[in-house]
Amino acid sequence: MSARKAALAGAGTALLVGVGFVWSTPFLWMVVAALRPEGYGPTALASLAPDFVPTLANFELAWQSADFLVDYANTLIVVSGILGVQLVTITLAGYAFARLEFRFKEALFYLFLLQLMLVPPILIIPNLTTTVRLGIYDNLLGVMAPYMASAFGTFLMRQAFRALPRDFEDAAVIDGCSFLALLHHVLLPLVRPTLVAFAIVSVVAHWNELLWPLMVINSPKRQTLVLGLASFTQASEGAAEWGLIAAGTLLVTLPLILAFIAFQRHFVNSFMSSGLK
Amino acid sequence: MSRFLTDRTRSLILASVLASGLAGAAAEAATSIDFYFPTPVQGPLARELTRIVKEFNDKNPDIEVVAVYTGSYDDTRVKAQAAVAAGKPPGVALMSANVVLEFVLNKQIEPIDDYLVENKLDPKTFLDDFWPAVRPNATIDGKIYAIPYQNSTPLLYLNADHFRAAGLDPDKPPATWTDLVSDAEKLTRREGDQVTRWGLTMPSTYDYCGWLIQSFTMANGGLFYNPSYGGEVYYDQPSTLGALQLWKDLAFKYKVMPQGVIDPNQVSADFFSGKASMVVLSTGSLTFIRNGAKFPYKVAFMPRNLRNAVPIGGGSLIAFAGLSPEQRKAAWRFMSYMTSPEALGHWSRFTGYFSPRKSSYDLPEMKAFIAEHPDALTALQQLEYAGPWLAVYDTVAVRKAMEDQVQAVLAGKEEPADAVKAAQKAADEIMKPLTAKITASVSP
Numbered sequence: 001m002s003a004r005k006a007a008l009a010g011a012g013t014a015l016l017v018g019v020g021f022v023w024s025t026p027f028l029w030m031v032v033a034a035l036r037p038e039g040y041g042p043t044a045l046a047s048l049a050p051d052f053v054p055t056l057a058n059f060e061l062a063w064q065s066a067d068f069l070v071d072y073a074n075t076l077i078v079v080s081g082i083l084g085v086q087l088v089t090i091t092l093a094g095y096a097f098a099r100l101e102f103r104f105k106e107a108l109f110y111l112f113l114l115q116l117m118l119v120p121p122i123l124i125i126p127n128l129t130t131t132v133r134l135g136i137y138d139n140l141l142g143v144m145a146p147y148m149a150s151a152f153g154t155f156l157m158r159q160a161f162r163a164l165p166r167d168f169e170d171a172a173v174i175d176g177c178s179f180l181a182l183l184h185h186v187l188l189p190l191v192r193p194t195l196v197a198f199a200i201v202s203v204v205a206h207w208n209e210l211l212w213p214l215m216v217i218n219s220p221k222r223q224t225l226v227l228g229l230a231s232f233t234q235a236s237e238g239a240a241e242w243g244l245i246a247a248g249t250l251l252v253t254l255p256l257i258l259a260f261i262a263f264q265r266h267f268v269n270s271f272m273s274s275g276l277k
Numbered sequence: 278m279s280r281f282l283t284d285r286t287r288s289l290i291l292a293s294v295l296a297s298g299l300a301g302a303a304a305e306a307a308t309s310i311d312f313y314f315p316t317p318v319q320g321p322l323a324r325e326l327t328r329i330v331k332e333f334n335d336k337n338p339d340i341e342v343v344a345v346y347t348g349s350y351d352d353t354r355v356k357a358q359a360a361v362a363a364g365k366p367p368g369v370a371l372m373s374a375n376v377v378l379e380f381v382l383n384k385q386i387e388p389i390d391d392y393l394v395e396n397k398l399d400p401k402t403f404l405d406d407f408w409p410a411v412r413p414n415a416t417i418d419g420k421i422y423a424i425p426y427q428n429s430t431p432l433l434y435l436n437a438d439h440f441r442a443a444g445l446d447p448d449k450p451p452a453t454w455t456d457l458v459s460d461a462e463k464l465t466r467r468e469g470d471q472v473t474r475w476g477l478t479m480p481s482t483y484d485y486c487g488w489l490i491q492s493f494t495m496a497n498g499g500l501f502y503n504p505s506y507g508g509e510v511y512y513d514q515p516s517t518l519g520a521l522q523l524w525k526d527l528a529f530k531y532k533v534m535p536q537g538v539i540d541p542n543q544v545s546a547d548f549f550s551g552k553a554s555m556v557v558l559s560t561g562s563l564t565f566i567r568n569g570a571k572f573p574y575k576v577a578f579m580p581r582n583l584r585n586a587v588p589i590g591g592g593s594l595i596a597f598a599g600l601s602p603e604q605r606k607a608a609w610r611f612m613s614y615m616t617s618p619e620a621l622g623h624w625s626r627f628t629g630y631f632s633p634r635k636s637s638y639d640l641p642e643m644k645a646f647i648a649e650h651p652d653a654l655t656a657l658q659q660l661e662y663a664g665p666w667l668a669v670y671d672t673v674a675v676r677k678a679m680e681d682q683v684q685a686v687l688a689g690k691e692e693p694a695d696a697v698k699a700a701q702k703a704a705d706e707i708m709k710p711l712t713a714k715i716t717a718s719v720s721p
Contacts, residue, residue, distance in 0.1 A: 065324055124355065128363040137365055210348070215356050218311055218345045220327070231316060231323040231346040 033246035034058050058247035065244070066228030067220065068251060075225040076255075078143050078213075079206045083199055085148040090198065093149070094157020095187070099169075109158070115151040124215055131216060142216040143224070147206065153198050160194040161187070196267065207256060225252045307341040308603040310368025312611065314346060315353040315592070325627055333614050340607040342368070350484075350592065351673060354379075357597075361385050366597040368608045374414040374593045375668040377423045378507050382670065382711070386595045389421040392609045406618075410589050410663035411633045413504050423593035424616045425633035427624060429561040430587040430663050431492045432656055433580065437573040439464055439474075439554040450577030451555075454496075454523060457580040461533035464554035476533035478548075479557035480541035486683050487676040488590055489557060491667055492579055493520035495586035507669040508712040512679055513701035519582070521693040525686050538684045545569070559590060560656035564629030567650065576652045578659050585662040591630060631657055670711040678703035 035054035096102075097109050127146050128137070136142035164187070172182050188195075213224045223231075229252050233245045260267070312330060316322040323346050330344040347353040350373040357370050357380075366385070380386040390400045400421055404412055411425040437447035443463045451457040461476025479489060491501045499516025503509035511517060527534040545562065547553035549569050557579070558566070566574060579587050594615060596608050614620065622637035624630070626646050631653075637643055638657070647653050669675050681703075682696035691699075705712070 121355070124359050125362045128359045132363045132365055137363070211352070214348050214352055215359055218343060220344070220346070223346075227346065230348055 030246045030250055033242050034250050036243055058243040059251070061244055062232070062248040062251055065232035065248070067223070068225075068228065070221055071223055071225040071228040072255065074140060074222060075207060077140055078224060079203045081140070081144045082147045082206050083202050085144070086150050086153055086202055087195060087199070089149045090153030090157045091183070091188070091191075091195070093154040095161050095183075097154065097158040098161035112151045112154055116155075120211065124211075127212075128215055137216060138218045138222065139216070140222060143213050146212065147202075150198075150202070153202070156194055156198055157191065160191040164190055200267065204256065228252075307339050308607045309341040309343060310600070310604050310607050310611070311343050311345050313353055313357055313367045313370035313372075314344065315348060315350045315371065315373075316346070322628065329615070329620070329624075333611060337607075337610060337614075340610060342607070342611050350376075354673070358383075358385070361597065361599075366599050368600055368604055369594055369596055369612055371426055371592045372423070372595050374411070374423065374425065374428070374589065374591055375666040375672050377414060377593060377595060378417055378668045379670070379672060380595060381417045381422050382507065385598055386422060387598050387600075389424060389596065389612075392596065392605070392612075393421070396609060396613075406636050407633050408635060408660050408663075410660050410665070411591075413665035414589065414668055415593055423595045424612060425591070425593045426616060426621070427561075427628060427630040428589050428591035428633045429559040429630055430589055430656065430659055431489060431557055431579050432560045432563070432659065433555060433557055433577040434548060434562075434566055435555045435575050435577060436548070436551065436553075437575050439551070440575075443554075447573070447575050450575060451580050452578070454580055454582045458527070458531055458533070461527065461555065462531055465533045472532070472535075474551070475535055475547065475553045477527060477555045477557075478534050478539060478544050478553040480544050481538045481684060481687055482540050483677065483680055485541055485559075486538075486680040487667060488588060490517070490520055490524070490679060490683050491588045492586075493523060495588060495664060496520070496579060496581045496584065497523075498583035501588075502667050502669055504665050504668075508708045510667070510669060510675060510679075510701070510704045510708075512704055513697045518693055518697045521683060521686060521697060523582075524683065525693055528687060529689065537688055560659075561591070561628065561630050563652065563656060567629075567652070576655045578655070578662070585659075587659060587663050588666045589660075589663050590666055591633075631660065670708045674707045675704045678707060 032049075035056075035058070036052055037055045037057065093112075097105065097112075123146070131137045131142040131145065134142075134145070136145060168186050168190070169182060172186050177185070208226060209224075210226045210230060213227055214230075217223055217227065229248050233241075233248055314323075314326055316326075327344045327346075330342050334340065334342055345367070347356045347370075353370060353372060354376050357367060357372070360366055361383075372380070377386070393400045393403055404416070404421060407415070407425055408428075410430075411428050415421055415423040415425055433450060435447060435450055440447040440460075443460075445460055445463060451460045457477070464474070464476035465472060466474040480486070481489070494501045494511075494517045497516045497519045499514055499520070500511055501517065502511060528536045541558065544553070544556050544558060545565065548556045548558075548566070549571070551572070563576070578585055594612050596605075596612065600608060616634070618632075618634050618636040618640060621632040621634050622640050622643045625632040625637065626643070632638065632643075638647070647657075667676055679700040682691065682700040685691040686693055686696045
């Protein structure tokens with residue numbers, strides 16, 4: 001019986017390893033392609049096996065093709081700036097929609113959700129006009145401004161607060177707890193997994209965004225990473241230099257990958273511990 | 278307020294606000310203009326263009342041109358239009374040659390004629406130095422609105438080894454559609470039902486798709502669109518239908534080309550790896566093919582049915598409306614610097630595009646280059662048969678109306694006869710704002 005169990009567990013592990021391998025193929029291919037010397041022949045292009053002497057030439061070329069240090073700094077400012085404001089706005093808005101009673105609450109909430117249906121390109125011109133009027137055109141603040149409130153985040157936080165039993169709050173209020181203290185000591189620790197999950201989605205989305213920064217930013221010294229990457233990898237005519245593209249993409253994603261590895265346990269715990277029930 | 282907004286987070290926000298605020302307040306001494314540019318071919322082009330702009334700035338200390346990389350041709354168009362709407366037009370932009378008309382219809386750019394006259398230059402003499410094929414897309418209602426900068430045409434690339442092995446002469450590439458089909462059949466290798474080598478392949482993704490269907494339509498005697506009025510396309514004409522039928526037959530009847538929508542990167546990879554013997558790609562790919570092909574290759578004209586004809590592609594410089602007198606002066610100095618025969622010759626050698634200016638080819642460095650790379654000459658000779666590129670009201674949408682149908686045919690989901698009708702209907706619908714105006718003006 002236990003032998004059978006072990007075999008089953010083994011098969012399960014093998015299956016997961018298989019799925020993991022399939023999932024990570026694009027990433028493995030990117031690493032192999034980035035290290036492949038130029039002119040190695042496109043026949044080897046599809047190969048996953050490193051059948052060559054690895055070279056860092058692609059990385060060197062990619063590094064020279066854009067101002068990576070400046071781009072890293074700008075991207076970091078943009079994603080942390082957006083996230084910082086978002087965490088405040090979505091927590092407060094989510095709480096309001098979950099707990100407070102006010103007129104037109106439902107209608108307002110659906111209006112909020114309606115935002116999710118809008119395709120971003122139709123907002124380019126109105127948003128850009130607002131950006132110019134606010135005096136934050138060609139400015140990192142202009143990149144961040146449209147994202148400082150998030151319909152998705154508000155929805156997520158509303159659901160998280162609604163899932164909490166009211167008793168916690170009632171108990172705290174009876175004990176004379178103020179709203180901010182209630183938020184700090186009772187509510188936030190309980191919705192922390194939701195906040196972390198939202199943070200991951202937000203950071204990844206804005207790290208990878210091309211269209212809006214492309215519209216707002218003119219000065220090369222205010223470029224974000226993806227803009228820098230696109231400047232030497234996009235092409236409509238001509239053809240792809242895969243090694244350079246792979247190396248550039250790796251440089252762009254590296255900080256995110258490192259951050260994920262460093263905080264992996266933390267993230268997984270956040271997703272696992274729903275806190276209640 | 279909570280552990281999620283720690284002091285560190287707060288100071289980061291503060292720092293970012295300060296940093297971006299300070300950067301925005303940088304003082305401007307010289308006359309400053311923005312220059313928007315896309316990079317249609319890969320590699321260090323953005324860096325080279327930035328270097329050229331820096332060189333210009335160093336030579337002209339009273340002018341500061343800010344080189345702004347703006348993504349693809351299409352992103353550049355969106356960004357320029359959004360910037361104009363928001364009241365921040367750039368000075369100069371490198372724009373896809375076939376959307377210049379839209380900017381004119383929207384009154385967003387200024388005629389180059391005005392600049393030429395102000396600088397005591399004759400517009401006609403100026404235009405005479407450009408190849409006839411690139412003039413129509415740059416000239417609207419008799420006025421020059423754009424200066425061609427980088428141009429291309431479709432070109433047939435072939436693997437000379439494969440030709441010889443199949444008993445064909447690589448110096449006699451297929452000249453007609455009949456030759457194209459019969460050569461492709463001889464070059465295609467099959468093992469049972471499996472094709473191990475394709476006789477021909479060509480890209481059919483957006484942009485390339487519309488360009489190539491126009492190319493085949495022109496070679497079939499057709500016009501594709503009305504070059505003197507932006508409200509007419511000839512998608513449902515026999516010449517277009519015949520072109521689409523050929524494209525379909527290559528894949529479905531003769532089975533010498535893969536079925537489905539094909540990416541340009543796939544095309545060049547198949548050519549390099551010997552999985553395809555002939556490919557259709559832009560002349561702009563010539564440098565890339567030259568550097569990447571590990572076998573003898575040849576380049577040839579696009580095969581004809583009724584006539585040799587190809588559309589041009591590429592980008593031109595345009596100058597935006599609403600510049601101050603100082604900015605206009607700066608814009609003109611910059612544009613004339615960028616489009617001098619020497620500068621265009623340099624850019625042509627660097628990218629693989631041909632120089633739109635005839636006098637570039639009289640320069641000694643250009644003569645030496647062509648002597649070294651005679652295949653660059655074929656692209657140039659084909660220019661004699663080149664015509665303007667689809668440019669109508671809302672060009673991109675009208676082009677996509679056709680491309681969606683071509684792609685449906687290539688996927689085996691639709692018949693060419695129905696496809697061209699559907700494309701025509703969709704295109705007419707898109708162009709209505711312009712065509713309605715015309716109809717209204719003739720009604721009593």
